[in-house]
Amino acid sequence: MVMTEKEYQPINCDDYDNLELACQHHLVLEIKLRGGERxxxxxxxxxxxxxxxxxxxxxxxxxxxxxxDNIAYFSHPTIGKIEISLAD
Structure with a gap:
């Protein structure tokens, strides 16, 4: 049986910008994936x-x-909790 991944859905630009900021500062994030894993x-x-x-x-x-598109949200005390929205 061949498993195929669903088509990628881009995320909202503001959410992407917050992830860029987190990467620039190497922030340790709490991340929850859409499947429930934390x-x-x-x-x-x-x-x-x-x-x-x-x-x-x-x-x-x-x-x-x-x-x-598998990330439900991420959070850090500096930037707060960011719920990932998929782009329209």
């Missing part, structure tokens, strides 16, 4: 690959790529 991770970089955007994070010394 993690605490340091924001490292944003990446575009094959028209899909990813947040590169460091979780306990291990780098992970999170699809931006």
């Amino acid at each position: 993690l605490e991770a340091k924001a490292c970089d944003l990446l575009l690959r094959k028209q899909v955007e990813y947040l590169i994070v460091d979780v306990a010394g291990e780098q992970k790529e999170l699809r931006l």
Whole structure:
């Protein structure tokens, strides 16, 4: 059985800008994914690959790529809680 990922849905520009800010300052974020998983991770970089955007994070010394449209929200005391909206 072949699993295919759903088509990527870009996120709202303001939410993207907040992720850029988090990466610039290497903020440790609380992140909740749309599937319910929660993690605490340091924001490292944003990446575009094959028209899909990813947040590169460091979780306990291990780098992970999170699809931006899979993130429900992220938060940090400096920037507050940002709920990710998908672009229209």
